[in-house]
Amino acid sequence: MQNEIQVLKNAVPPLLEWYGVHKRELPWRGTRDPYKIWVSEIMLQQTRVEAVKGYYTAFLEKFPNAETLANASEEEVLKAWEGLGYYSRARNLHKAAKLIAEKGFPRDFAGVRSLPGVGDYTAGAICSIAYDLPCPAVDGNVLRxxxxxLADERNIDEMSTRMAFSRLLREVYPKEAGEFCQSLMELGAIVCMPNGEPMCSLCPWQTICAAHLAGREEEFPVRSEKKARKAERIFVYVLKKEGKFALRQREERGLLARLWEFPNGTENAAATYGKILAEKGAKHIFTHVEWEMTGYLIEAEAFFPQFLWVTPEEMRENYALPSAFKAFKEWVK
Ligand code: SF4
Structure with a gap:
């Protein structure tokens, strides 16, 4: 451990220097407002930076602070989140905003960690970036x-490895905690990339990195084998009648809970709804499941009462549809 601490201590100054010169301009960089940092961190969970940029700016224009977010309806929040996926994040954000609007944004790790939807990583990121607290934010990027x-062969999918790295980081946090936290993330995002593609010749650690010096970059990180995703066959029906389209709300619990969607099912029932006008296939990958979809545009025989019938404009304005159904939205016009 002593040796690791020393290596890491030596690694901090060149990393900070590199970050000062090479960091990307991102809309959430430079702010110390915990609300804005929190929104960005929640959006960035399981979502690529490029995909988040536009959403972040639009979301903050709509909800510039916790109060405006707290006072919005759940539908409005989900609508602003539409297409970002993992909608429980939006619901938790909304729930947490109500607490923040009442009591102010928490000022320490325990308080931030207690907000709905905030785990150790996000709490660490918020506390270090907003308040310069030495609270490590350890995710897959940082572990890689x-x-x-350190050419460390411990399995990063083990909780004990995460904890060990968290302890190690706490030992070396400089006073610029926020910059350090972001510089580690940035190095993982643009230089020390996953899947055996580190760009070591651009890395501020190329002369001290044990994996690189041994030519073993691709051996790290060590991980457990991934379970294969389950594949599901889904039939999607875009029902159209007199300029209106059918929507239904998903169930209370489970994948995409309570979001609006086109009617769908696991058995092909297209012909029972009316005349099929078009057909196309699409695929959507969730964390644990993969949907193989066949979609049908159908001239509906009737306004089936189990569905909500809306105009294309109403659908665009008021109903958040998961991006899994994006391929079929082009029929709504
Ligand atoms: S593997 Fe390469 S890019 Fe990653 S930390 Fe080491 S030198 Fe830097």
């Missing part, structure tokens, strides 16, 4: 970078 730097 650190296990390579």
């Amino acid at each position: 970078v650190l296990t390579r730097l």
Whole structure:
């Protein structure tokens, strides 16, 4: 551990220097407002930076602070989140905003960690970036970078490995905690990339990184084998009648809970709804399941009462449809 601490201590100054020169301009960089940092961190969970940029700016225009977010309806919040996926994040954000509007944004790790939807990583990121607290934010990116730097062979899918790296980081946090936290993330995002593609010749650690010096970059991080995703066959019906389209709300619990969607099912029932006008296939990948979809545009025989019938404009304005159904939205016009 002593040796690791020393290596990491030596790694901090060149990393900060590199970050100062090479960091990307991102809309959430430079702010110390915990609300804005929190929104960005929640959006960035399981979502790529490029995809988040536009959403972040639009979301903050609509909800510039916790009060405006707290006072919005759940439908409005989900609508602003539409297409970002993992909608429980939006619901938790909304729930947490109500607490923040009442009591103010928490000022320490325990308080931030207690907000709905905030785990150790997000709480660490918010506290270090907003308040310069030495609270490590350890995710897969950071673990990849650190296990390579130290040629550490522990399995990063084990909780004990995460905890060990968290302890290690706490020992070396400089006073610029926020910059350090972001510089680690940035190195993992643009230089020390996953899947055996680290760009070591651009890395500020190329002369001290144990994996690189041994030519073993691709061996790290060590991970458990991934379980294969389950594939599901789904038939999607875009029902059209007199300029209106059918929607239904998903169930209370489970995948995409309570979001609006086109009617669908696991058996092909297209012909029972009316005349099929068009057909196309699409695929959507969730974390644990993969949907193989066949969609049908159908001239509906009737306004089936189990569905909500809306105009294309109403659908656009008021109903958040998961991006899984994006391929079929082009029929709504
Ligand atoms: S030298 Fe290469 S493997 Fe090591 S931290 Fe830098 S990019 Fe990653």
